[in-house]
Amino acid sequence: MLYTALSEEHQRVLPPILDIVQNCARHERICWHISQNNATGARLAVIADLDYATSLLQKSMLEQ
Secondary structure (H helix, E strand, O other), X not given: OHHHHHHHHHXXXXXXXXXXXXXXXXXXXXXXXXXXXXXXXXXXXXXXXHHHHHHHHHHHHHHO
């Protein structure tokens, strides 16, 4: 059930990503903070990424 929900979200979010390089940079930033043992920076980076994904989901759902 969880896999199905995640799969549906990926199908909704991945196509609208306009700049894949910027998206990868966002994830690299998260990994960098984790590798530096910077919990606060990692947490803030994850929150920023989730906010971006949420905005894409909301936009996708409004378009349907």
